[in-house]
Amino acid sequence: MHPRRLPRTALPAAAALLCALLASCSSGSASAGASRTGAAQATTVSPGPAVAPSVTSSPKTLPPSRLCAVLDRSAARRVLTAPKQAPRLAPGNGTALDSCSYASGDGSALLTLNPSGRSYDAEVAASHRLVRDPASAGMRDVKVTEVTGLGQGAFRETVQVLQPLQNVAYVVWRAGSRTWVLTLAETAGATDADRLVSLGRQITPRLPH
Numbered sequence: 348m349h350p351r352r353l354p355r356t357a358l359p360a361a362a363a364l365l366c367a368l369l370a371s372c373s374s375g376s377a378s379a380g381a382s383r384t385g386a387a388q389a390t391t392v393s394p395g396p397a398v399a400p401s402v403t404s405s406p407k408t409l410p411p412s413r414l415c416a417v418l419d420r421s422a423a424r425r426v427l428t429a430p431k432q433a434p435r436l437a438p439g440n441g442t443a444l445d446s447c448s449y450a451s452g453d454g455s456a457l458l459t460l461n462p463s464g465r466s467y468d469a470e471v472a473a474s475h476r477l478v479r480d481p482a483s484a485g486m487r488d489v490k491v492t493e494v495t496g497l498g499q500g501a502f503r504e505t506v507q508v509l510q511p512l513q514n515v516a517y518v519v520w521r522a523g524s525r526t527w528v529l530t531l532a533e534t535a536g537a538t539d540a541d542r543l544v545s546l547g548r549q550i551t552p553r554l555p556h
Contacts, residue, residue: 407437414447417553418460423449425549426458426531426542433457456533460550463528467500467521470528474504474519485509492540497547498522503540508532516540518547523556 412435423430429452446461463470474491481489486506494501501520508515516538518529529543 408434409437411435412445412447413555414445414460417550417555418447418449418458420449422546422550423458425546427451427456428453430458455535456531459528459530461528461530463519463526465526467519467526470519470526471500471502474502477504477506481506494518494520494544497544498527498551501544501547503544505538505540514538516543518543520547520551522551522554525554525556527551527554 411432415432420430420432427449430449431452433448433450435446435448444461446459448457448459450457465473477484477486478489478491481487486508488507489504490506491502491504494503497518498520499522501518504517504519506515506517507513511534513532513534514536515530515532518540520527527547529547531538531540531543
C-alpha cells in the first residue's frame, strides 16, 4: 500500500446516512471510504441501491467542521451540481479529521476540504512516489502537475482508483504555515482538476491560519 493512502473500506452505514440527505437516493449513494494520510480525506463514491438508515446501524456524526464556513454551499456549487453538505462521521477510534464535505445532488460526486498533516514538501515527495508506483495504492493513470497562482506552492493530482472504480482529483497547496487539500471523487466521467484549482484560489483568503 502506498504510504500516502489508508485502506479504502466501505462504510454501508455512512452510505445510508448520506443517502438520507440526498435528493435522489435511487440513483446512487456516497460513502466515506478512504483518507489520504496527512492529506486529503479521499472519499469513495460508490453507485448502488439506496440503503434505508436504521437507528441501530446509523453511525455517530459530529457537528459540522468550522471549515464549512470556508467551503460553504455557494463555493461547493462551483464544482458540484446541487451540493448538499455531507455528515462528518465520528471515527471508531482516534481523533476525527477536521474536514468539510459536500455531495452532488445525484450522489455521484463528493468534494472535501481538509488540512494536511504533512508539510507541503512531504506531499510533493509522496506524489512523485505515487507516479512511479501507482499500483501499490490500487490506482492507475496518475498525473501530477505544478499549479501557479495558488498559495506559496501548489500542485494538482489526478488518479483513477480501481476498487471501487472512480476518478479522483486532488489540489494540494501551501497557504501561510499550513498545507491544504481539496479532493473531488466522481464515479462518472473524467475528473477536471482545473475546477478545484479555481475553487482553491477562491477560498484561500478565508482559510484559518
